[in-house]
Amino acid sequence: xxxxxxxxxxxxxxxxxxxxxxxxxxxxxxxxxxxxxxxxxxxxxxxxxxxxxxxxxxxxxxxxxxxxxxxxxxxxxxxxx
Amino acid sequence: xxxxxxxxxxxxxxxxxxxxxxxxxxxxxxxxxxxxxxxxxxxxxxxxxxxxxxxxxxxxxxxxxxxxxxxxxxxxxxxxxxxxxxxxxxxxxxxxxxxxxxxxxxxxxxxxxxxxxxxxxxxxxxxxxxxxxxxxxxxxxxx
Numbered sequence: 001x002x003x004x005x006x007x008x009x010x011x012x013x014x015x016x017x018x019x020x021x022x023x024x025x026x027x028x029x030x031x032x033x034x035x036x037x038x039x040x041x042x043x044x045x046x047x048x049x050x051x052x053x054x055x056x057x058x059x060x061x062x063x064x065x066x067x068x069x070x071x072x073x074x075x076x077x078x079x080x081x
Numbered sequence: 082x083x084x085x086x087x088x089x090x091x092x093x094x095x096x097x098x099x100x101x102x103x104x105x106x107x108x109x110x111x112x113x114x115x116x117x118x119x120x121x122x123x124x125x126x127x128x129x130x131x132x133x134x135x136x137x138x139x140x141x142x143x144x145x146x147x148x149x150x151x152x153x154x155x156x157x158x159x160x161x162x163x164x165x166x167x168x169x170x171x172x173x174x175x176x177x178x179x180x181x182x183x184x185x186x187x188x189x190x191x192x193x194x195x196x197x198x199x200x201x202x203x204x205x206x207x208x209x210x211x212x213x214x215x216x217x218x219x220x221x222x223x224x
Contacts, residue, residue, distance in 0.1 A: 006173060008095050017089055017126040018145070024134050029177075030147040030170065031133065035126060037169045038154060041162045042125045043096060043118060044103035050114070051104055062104070064113040067121075076158045079128050080121050 007036040014039065049074055091122050129153050 007014075011029075014036045018027045046067070053066040071077040096119045100110055110118075130145070132153035137145045147170055154162045 006169070006176070008099065009091055010095070013091055014126060017123060018130045020089060021127065021130050021134065023138075024130060024145060025143040027130075027145040028147065030173065031145045031150050033173050034147045034150040034166055034170055035129060035133075037166055038129060038150065038159070038162055039091070039122050039126055040099055041165065042159070043099045043122050046118060046121060047100040047103045047110075050118075051108065054108075060107060061109040061111055062100075062114045063111050064117055067114055067117045071121075077121075079157070080124060 007033055007040065009036045009039060011036055046070060046077065049077075089123060091119055091126075093119060096122060129157065132156050 011032050015027070015032050018024055018032060018035065047062070050066040050070040051062055053069045054060070054062050057066075071080050093115070097110070097115055100115065100118060101108075104110075129150065130153075133145050133149040136149040136152045137143070140149075151163055151166060154160065154166065
């Protein structure tokens with residue numbers, strides 16, 4: 001089941017990112033876990049969206065420009081610009 | 082302890098695996114694309130953390146919790162992540178609970194193994210008496 005798997009990203013690394021925010025005092029273990037899972041879903045999403053551009057270009061290799069195109073075109077990725 | 086830049090990156094091998102599993106077989110990813118996705122993922126965590134922290138502060142809490150992260154997802158327009166995240170959280174909570182109880186049971190077992198030995202001898206007597214006593218609601222609890 002895709003939704004219910006446990007995190008593949010190491011929680012310690014995700015936690016390091018959370019701690020990098022000076023405004024954050026503490027984060028619960030559950031919060032770090034959910035963040036890790038969310039990041040995995042994000043990676044899947046952006047990879048799939050970028051891949052559509054590679055397909056348009058009839059390529060089987062995802063390239064940097066496919067990412068750039070996806071980020072520019074999709075609202076949810078605006079924070080990456 | 083100073084943080085090295087690589088500590089704020091997510092492991093390449095894991096990111097690559099997630100990408101590959103999301104895409105059809107036979108599709109490759111250039112190194113540049115993989116790096117870009119990895120950086121984007123780090124930015125995602127930082128942005129989501131900041132967003133989630135706003136919710137925690139609104140709730141006058143100093144500790145960021147799972148609910149704050151879910152609220153952040155909605156705020157960031159990733160509502161479709163919320164349902165699968167809730168499912169994952171349920172599984173995670175069950176796992177954590179299981180681990181806790183396994184640790185408690187380990188300790189208990191060590192104690193009760195000694196008591197079990199003396200109980201075994203009493204059981205034969207109990208079986209005979211049980212038939213008579215079934216009619217009686219009152220039972221003496223024998224610990």
